[in-house]
Amino acid sequence: MAEVSLRQVVKRYGGFQAVHDFDLDIAHEEFVVFVGPSGCGKSTTLRMIAGLEDISGGEIQIGDRVVNDLPPRERNISMVFQNYALYPHMTVRQNQGFGLRMAGRPKDEIEKKVNRASGLLGLKDFLSRRPAALSGGQRQRVAMGRAIVRDPDVFLFDEPLSNLDAKLRGQMRTEIKKLHEKVRTTVIYVTHDQVEAMTLADRIVVMRDGRIEQVGTPDEVFHAPASRFVAGFIGSPPMNLIDARTVASDDGVAVSVPGGPTLPLDQSVFDHVGPDRPVTLGLRPESIAPERMAGPMKTPFSFSADITLVEPLGGEALLFLQMGQAEVTARVFRPSTRLVPEKSVPFLTDLAEMHLFDADTGVRLNAKTAHES
Amino acid sequence: MSVAADTPAATGRSPSRTRRRFAAAEAYAYLAPGIAIVALVMLVPLAVGISFSFQNYVIFRPMSRGWNGVENYLELWTDRTFWLALANTARWTFWSVAFQLGLGLGLALILNRPFPGRAVFQSLVFLPWAVPTFLSGLNWQWLFNPIVSPLPGWLTAVGVLEEPRNILSDPDLALYGPITAMIWWGIPFFAITLLAALRSIPQDLYEAASIDGASPWQSFRHITVPFLMPMITITILLRTVWVANSPDLIFVMTEGGPANSSQTLPNYVFTSAYKSMDFGYASALATVLMAMLVIYSILLLFVRGRLGQ
Amino acid sequence: MKSITGAALWLVRLAYLAFALFPLFWLIRISLTPDDLLYSEGTTIWPSSLTLANFAYVIEESPFPVFFGNTVIVSLGTAAAVTVLAAGIGYAFSRFEFAGKRTLMVFLVITQLFPLVMVITPLYQLLAPIGLVNTRIGLIVVFTAFNLPFAAFLMHSFYEGIPRELEQAAMIDGCTRFQALIRIILPLMLPGIGATLGFVFTAAWSELLFSLMLITSETKKTFAVGLLSFVGKSGVDWGQMMAAATLALIPPAIFFTFIQKYLVGGLTAGAVKA
Numbered sequence: 001m002a003e004v005s006l007r008q009v010v011k012r013y014g015g016f017q018a019v020h021d022f023d024l025d026i027a028h029e030e031f032v033v034f035v036g037p038s039g040c041g042k043s044t045t046l047r048m049i050a051g052l053e054d055i056s057g058g059e060i061q062i063g064d065r066v067v068n069d070l071p072p073r074e075r076n077i078s079m080v081f082q083n084y085a086l087y088p089h090m091t092v093r094q095n096q097g098f099g100l101r102m103a104g105r106p107k108d109e110i111e112k113k114v115n116r117a118s119g120l121l122g123l124k125d126f127l128s129r130r131p132a133a134l135s136g137g138q139r140q141r142v143a144m145g146r147a148i149v150r151d152p153d154v155f156l157f158d159e160p161l162s163n164l165d166a167k168l169r170g171q172m173r174t175e176i177k178k179l180h181e182k183v184r185t186t187v188i189y190v191t192h193d194q195v196e197a198m199t200l201a202d203r204i205v206v207m208r209d210g211r212i213e214q215v216g217t218p219d220e221v222f223h224a225p226a227s228r229f230v231a232g233f234i235g236s237p238p239m240n241l242i243d244a245r246t247v248a249s250d251d252g253v254a255v256s257v258p259g260g261p262t263l264p265l266d267q268s269v270f271d272h273v274g275p276d277r278p279v280t281l282g283l284r285p286e287s288i289a290p291e292r293m294a295g296p297m298k299t300p301f302s303f304s305a306d307i308t309l310v311e312p313l314g315g316e317a318l319l320f321l322q323m324g325q326a327e328v329t330a331r332v333f334r335p336s337t338r339l340v341p342e343k344s345v346p347f348l349t350d351l352a353e354m355h356l357f358d359a360d361t362g363v364r365l366n367a368k369t370a371h372e373s
Numbered sequence: 374m375s376v377a378a379d380t381p382a383a384t385g386r387s388p389s390r391t392r393r394r395f396a397a398a399e400a401y402a403y404l405a406p407g408i409a410i411v412a413l414v415m416l417v418p419l420a421v422g423i424s425f426s427f428q429n430y431v432i433f434r435p436m437s438r439g440w441n442g443v444e445n446y447l448e449l450w451t452d453r454t455f456w457l458a459l460a461n462t463a464r465w466t467f468w469s470v471a472f473q474l475g476l477g478l479g480l481a482l483i484l485n486r487p488f489p490g491r492a493v494f495q496s497l498v499f500l501p502w503a504v505p506t507f508l509s510g511l512n513w514q515w516l517f518n519p520i521v522s523p524l525p526g527w528l529t530a531v532g533v534l535e536e537p538r539n540i541l542s543d544p545d546l547a548l549y550g551p552i553t554a555m556i557w558w559g560i561p562f563f564a565i566t567l568l569a570a571l572r573s574i575p576q577d578l579y580e581a582a583s584i585d586g587a588s589p590w591q592s593f594r595h596i597t598v599p600f601l602m603p604m605i606t607i608t609i610l611l612r613t614v615w616v617a618n619s620p621d622l623i624f625v626m627t628e629g630g631p632a633n634s635s636q637t638l639p640n641y642v643f644t645s646a647y648k649s650m651d652f653g654y655a656s657a658l659a660t661v662l663m664a665m666l667v668i669y670s671i672l673l674l675f676v677r678g679r680l681g682q
Numbered sequence: 683m684k685s686i687t688g689a690a691l692w693l694v695r696l697a698y699l700a701f702a703l704f705p706l707f708w709l710i711r712i713s714l715t716p717d718d719l720l721y722s723e724g725t726t727i728w729p730s731s732l733t734l735a736n737f738a739y740v741i742e743e744s745p746f747p748v749f750f751g752n753t754v755i756v757s758l759g760t761a762a763a764v765t766v767l768a769a770g771i772g773y774a775f776s777r778f779e780f781a782g783k784r785t786l787m788v789f790l791v792i793t794q795l796f797p798l799v800m801v802i803t804p805l806y807q808l809l810a811p812i813g814l815v816n817t818r819i820g821l822i823v824v825f826t827a828f829n830l831p832f833a834a835f836l837m838h839s840f841y842e843g844i845p846r847e848l849e850q851a852a853m854i855d856g857c858t859r860f861q862a863l864i865r866i867i868l869p870l871m872l873p874g875i876g877a878t879l880g881f882v883f884t885a886a887w888s889e890l891l892f893s894l895m896l897i898t899s900e901t902k903k904t905f906a907v908g909l910l911s912f913v914g915k916s917g918v919d920w921g922q923m924m925a926a927a928t929l930a931l932i933p934p935a936i937f938f939t940f941i942q943k944y945l946v947g948g949l950t951a952g953a954v955k956a
Contacts, residue, residue, distance in 0.1 A: 052850050072853045079854050085847035089869045102856035150855070399859065400778035407767035407830055408786065414805065414827030415793050421804035480698055483691070494695065496939045498702045503938035505888030507906050508927050512705050515712065515920070521724035522708060557705065569946045611794065618797045621890050625910070642799040643891070652803055659800030666795050 002063045002076075002153035002186050003028050004049065010057035011044050011210075018044050019210045022058070026203075031180055031187045035197040036207035036233070042190045043158055045207075049188060050156050051075050063153055073102075078147035079156040082163060084139045086131040092118075092142050093127040099150040117145040120182065121175075137168045144176070148183050157189040161196065173199055194234050198222065206230045223353075228362035231282050231355055237318065240288075242326040243359070244281040246273050255281055255356065260324020261303035263349075269356060269366045279365065282355030285318070285331035291346040293336050298352035305347050310339045321347070425656035432650035445657035454633055454641065455658065461548055462637040462662075466617045469555040470609060476556065477563025478601075484564065485571045502561035510625030513554035517541050541627055544634035551622040551635065559616070563608060570604035571597070606677045613673075614666050638662045706931070713737065713924035720921060736925035746926045748901060749908035753887060754933070756818050756904060760825040760886040761879045764833045767826065768878055769871070772837030773863060777846070790831040798828070802895050809896070816898050824896065825886045833878050840874025841867070873944040880941030884934040905930045 004026040011019040019041040026032050034042035047053040049060055051072035060067050067075050078099070086095050096117060097110045118124050121141045131139055140160065147155055160176075161169045177200055180187060191197055197204045198218045206213040206221060206229075214226035225231035231239045246265065247256045253270035256262040263281070273279065289295070291302060305321040305328070317339055319330040330347070332339070356365040429441040449455050484495055501509065517539050519525035525537035540546040574597065582592045620639035623629060629636035629644060638658060646655035715723070716733040723729045740746050774780075775787065805824065806815060814820030844867060852862035868875070890906040897903055903911070909930070912923050 050850075050854060052853070071858070072850070073856045073858065075854075077854060079851065081847045081851060083845060083847055085845065085851040087848065087852070087866055098852070099855035102861070146851075146855075397778070397780040400774045400780040403770040403774040403778075404786065407771045407834065408789075410767065410823070410827045411790070411793060411830050414824055415796060415801065418801040418804035418808060419796055421807070422800040425804070476698075479694070483695060483698070488691075488695070492943075494699065496942060498698050499938065499942050500706065500935060501702050503884055503934040504706070504931060505890075505906060505934065507888070507890040507910065508930060509705070511909070511923075511927065512709050515924075516705055516708060519725070520721055521712070521920070523725040523727065526725055557701065560702075565942065565945055572946070614795050618795075618799075620799060625890075639797055639799050642797065646799065646803060647895075655803075656800055659797045662797050663795060663800070666797075667792075670795060 003061075004154055004186060004188065005061045006045070006049070006058065007061075008058035009045070009048060009055055009060060011041070011048060011053065012056040017210060019048070022212065024205060024212070024215065026186060026188065029184045029186055031189065031200060031202045032205060033189045033191060033197040033201035033203075034205045034207055035191055035194055036213075038192055039209075040207040041210035042192075042205075042207050044210075046156055046158055046188060046190045049154070050077055050079050075154075076152050077154045077156055078150050078152040079158065080140075080143045080147050080160045082159040084131070084143040084163075086139055086142055086146070088131055091128050091130055092123060092134070092145075095131070095142055096145045096149045099146065103150075113149050113151075114145075117149045120148070120179070121145050136164055137172065140164060140168075140172055141175075144179065148179070148185075153186065155185050155187045155189075157187065157191075159191055160189075161191070162193070176200060195236065198234070204234075206233060208233075224364070225282075225355065226364050228280050228282070228357040228364075231357065235284060237285050237329050237331065239355070240283045240285065240326070240328045241357075242281040242283070242323070242328065244279055246270060246275055246277045246279055248275045255279060257281065257324045257326055260305070260326060261301075263301055263303075263351060263354065265356075266366065273356075273358075273365055278359035280357040280359050280362070282357060283328065283349055284353060285329045287350045287353040288321075288328065288330035289332050289348055290319075290330075290339075291348050293332060294348040295333075297348060297350040299350060300348045301351045302346055302348050304344050307339065307342045307345055309341060312339070321345075422656050423660055425652050426660045428653045430651070430653035430656075432652065441653070445654050446661075448654065449657055449661065454636060455638075457633055458629075458636045458638045458641040461635060462617055462639075465548060465552060465555075465623070465637050466613055468549075468552050469559065469616045470613050472552075472556040473559040473563050473612065474605070474609060477560045478567055478605075480560060480564040481567035481571055484568050499561040499565070501558050502565075504558060506558060506619070506621040507625050509554050509558045510551070510622040513550060513557070513622075514541065514626045517550050542631055544631050547627050547631060547635040548623075551626045554622050554626065555616060555619075558622075559612065562612065566604055566608045567601060570601050574600045603677075606673065610670055610673050614670065617662070617666060709924055709931070710928050713921060713928045715921060717919070717921055736919075736921040737929070739922050740926045740929065744922065744926070745900065745903075746905070746908060746929070749903050749905045750929065752818060752902055753905040753930075756821045756825065756893075757883050757886040757933075759818070759822040760829065761883040763822060763826045764829045764882045765837075765875055765878045767830055768833035768837040769868070769875070771830070771834040772841050773867075775834070775838045776841035777849075790834060793831045798891060802891065806895060815896055816902060818902060820896055821893060821904070824892050825889060828892075829882045829885050833882055836878050836881065837871075837874055840871055840877070843874075844870050877941045877944040880937040881945065883937050887930075887934045 004024075006022050006024045009019060009022040010017065022041075022045055024032075034045060036042050044053060048055045049062075051067065051070060055068060062075055062077070087098065090098065093114055096114045100110045100113060114127075115124075118127060121144060123138070123141055123145055126134060126138060126142075131142065134142065140163075143160070157176075161172050164172060173196055176189075180200075189196075189200060198221075201218055203215060203217055204221045205215050208229050214221055214230045216224070216226075221230060221234050225234060225239075228241060232241055242257055244255045244257045247254050247262065248270070249262075251264075253265045253267055253275075254262045255265050287297075294300070303323070305323045307319050308322055308327075309320040311318040311320075312335075316331060316333045317335045319332060319339060321328045321330060354366070357363065358365055426445055427440055427442060428438065429444070430438050480498060484491065484498075488494075504512070516522045516524045518541075519537040519539055525534060525539065528534045529537045534540070541550045578596050579592055582596060587595070618639055620637070620643050623635055623637055623640045624643060627635045629640050639662065642655045642658045642662070645651050645658060649655075711728070712720070713736050714732045714734070715729045716731055716735070719729045719731065771790075775783065809815045809820050809824075814823060848866050848870070849857075849859070849862040852866045853859060857865060888906070889904075890910070893904045893907045894910070897907060905926075909923065909926060912926070
């Protein structure tokens with residue numbers, strides 16, 4: 001059993017604070033992904049959990065032990081590094097068995113466990129090779145084998161896929177997911193790739209500048225981003241973030257895009273924000289479509305915009321529109337007719353999928369979107 | 374799982390500070406034996422040596438030993454041999470290092486591009502570095518002797534000498550004997566360090582330059598040289614100091630002669646200490662030599678810093 | 683045009699080769715020349731007859747085998763001691779941040795400025811009371827100190843070429859830092875260890891001044907001192923001396939041939955950082 005909890009964890013390098021009061025509880029067997037741009041403190045946090053970095057303040061607990069002072073070898077964790085960190089002078093078998101050997105386990109037990117892990121990862125044929133004689137994907141597998149052989153309380157992954165090419169990365173992502181189904185263990189996984197985060201995580205921790213921006217399931221983070229930063233970071237292509245203002249008129253309260261449409265707003269949200277306030281309007285590309293190809297929408301709202309550019313991608317297409325002064329992307333699935341740049345095209349968007357953020361602080365202003373309720 | 378909860382929570386007040394201090398102690402443990410031996414065998418004798426320079430300390434006259442202030446330094450000021458040795462040291466160091474640098478750079482450039490037999494060629498041209506310095510001194514002493522070596526004859530044939538004779542016994546030329554031996558012996562060191570630096574230059578820079586239409590000379594001038602500059606300065610610094618401090622070759626080949634014409638400071642220190650047995654004076658000479666090398670190093674690093682900006 | 687440049691390049695290469703090898707060739711040539719031809723055929727490239735008598739004399743009758751043995755002991759001892767100590771210093775410099783790090787590094791650089799000639803006498807006076815004068819151990823101690831600073835920087839640059847993640851992985855796999863060093867890092871440092879061993883061995887083998895001053899008894903002399911005392915004697919037998927010199931060249935030449943490519947590699951690893 002291994003829950004991991006971090007309380008008020010702080011990391012300082014001299015005068016620079018890399019991680020601020022990090023608080024998180026990770027459940028047993030949970031798969032948690034730390035995601036964020038480089039320099040956001042995600043790797044530092046992981047390395048503090050591993051014991052490779054000292055913590056400057058706070059407390060880290062693995063299972064029921066406070067591990068602040070324990071060296072890495074006493075934390076019963078294993079880690080997969082970005083560059084794999086395979087021991088170049090050892091064979092695949094020796095690499096995987098090294099941890100057990102250091103723990104003084106009997107030979108036949110080591111043999112059995114290495115064989116099981118190698119079977120799981122398809123490494124059986126390479127056991128007596130050295131890392132230099134392996135491909136990138138195989139090295140990646142050995143690194144994972146080395147991690148699972150030891151049967152640790154917690155798995156730590158530090159950007160494990162970023163050295164692989166795109167195709168292999170997709171493959172390994174699936175394998176890691178399958179592996180976690182088979183070998184149920186607590187996993188903490190660091191990546192800068194939001195696709196990895198979305199596909200792998202039970203819960204995602206979005207970080208920025210050493211602070212947690214949001215903790216939530218992939219669904220929550222996607223459909224109810226807690227801040228403008230999360231909204232822009234999660235999702236591809238990213239959410240359209242449009243400068244707008246709140247307005248009150250005879251027709252009721254709304255949010256107005258300069259030179260573009262005015263979208264009706266919930267009275268309660270408006271009361272909270274106040275009239276004539278700058279806000280950021282967030283619309284996912286998926287929730288905008290030309291009227292003639294739009295799917296079912298909960299609260300459709302129609303407006304007209306110019307299509308300036310079309311990027312066909314086979315099964316889908318990206319449309320770039322001019323919505324007033326704002327440039328907006330729409331993502332259309334299975335376009336039924338050929339799309340071309342065109343003036344004044346009628347579009348639909350779903351007001352139930354609309355996000356509103358404070359223009360200054362970036363904090364979310366409206367309640368969770370329809371998807372969540 | 375396997376490890377039981379045998380460690381109770383929180384073990385102390387500011388725990389990770391203790392750990393950091395422990396890590397620092399570990400670093401010192403790795404350093405201590407080596408640093409201790411260097412300090413004991415180099416630093417302590419150096420301090421003692423400098424203190425000698427302010428003493429009247431001649432082995433033959435133990436009774437008259439005692440502090441004498443800067444007397445040794447005043448004596449040095451009026452010592453013609455000192456000034457001669459100083460000029461010779463500059464000459465010896467400059468020509469040795471200049472030729473080692475030039476020829477070493479050429480060798481590194483040759484070794485940096487592939488040709489058949491390069492590995493064998495490299496180990497053969499690097500061989501002089503493996504030759505003990507005193508041995509290369511003996512060897513070159515022999516080579517400059519017109520009776521037992523064809524070299525003086527060849528030098529006459531190409532017009533360097535007007536007749537085959539031993540340059541080591543010519544007061545005007547004697548210093549160039551040890552200089553030649555020093556160049557021969559030291560080229561590989563420059564070649565090795567510069568070759569290492571050449572290998573670390575990203576190859577695509579040259580490709581980009583040739584696509585941009587740069588000539589080989591322009592590539593050399595604008596890519597190779599700037600990349601090598603840090604390594605060149607540091608190697609020049611190390612070698613200058615080493616060559617200036619090194620008495621072996623001169624001691625073996627000419628003993629500073631004839632008539633002090635090839636005397637350099639380190640050799641003069643050595644002969645003062647072990648022929649005249651005047652340790653006080655020898656130490657004053659050595660202290661002056663070291664002071665000048667320190668000033669030289671600071672100047673060189675300063676100039677390098679300026680150029681780097 | 684191409685072939686002219688090619689030919690010119692080969693000419694330059696051959697010139698380097700000739701300059702590097704001719705003195706060595708001459709050394710061996712003298713050692714193989716019979717005494718009576720030494721002067722009469724002094725300037726001909728190849729003497730009309732050859733002899734191994736000089737080598738036979740050096741090996742069987744002269745004290746040189748003893749000198750040779752002493753030099754081997756001192757050089758190997760120095761190389762081993764320096765490499766172990768430099769492994770420690772280089773590791774600390776490469777992997778730890780601690781107070782005084784810069785100061786210590788600068789100190790090691792500054793030791794390179796010390797004129798050896800000044801240190802010899804005080805060193806003699808320090809070593810004499812503790813019985814290290816006129817001993818091989820004493821020589822090893824002194825050589826170790828003088829070769830350590832450069833060796834430490836050499837090792838440091840090799841450590842820099844080894845990713846830190848390797849020892850971190852080992853520490854997660856259950857190693858203490860020291861175990862990670864012994865089991866993971868040092869095996870990967872073999873080229874660096876080899877280069878350092880060879881470099882120091884060659885340097886110790888060549889050392890003259892300290893041996894000259896610190897060793898007095900005939901049975902403890904090193905090669906350099908023995909060879910030089912040969913010169914001092916009247917009626918030097920040059921052929922025998924050159925034969926001894928040729929033999930003296932063999933160990934460092936072998937060592938150096940073996941390590942030179944690692945030396946380039948090690949300095950490259952460091953150069954990238956510098």
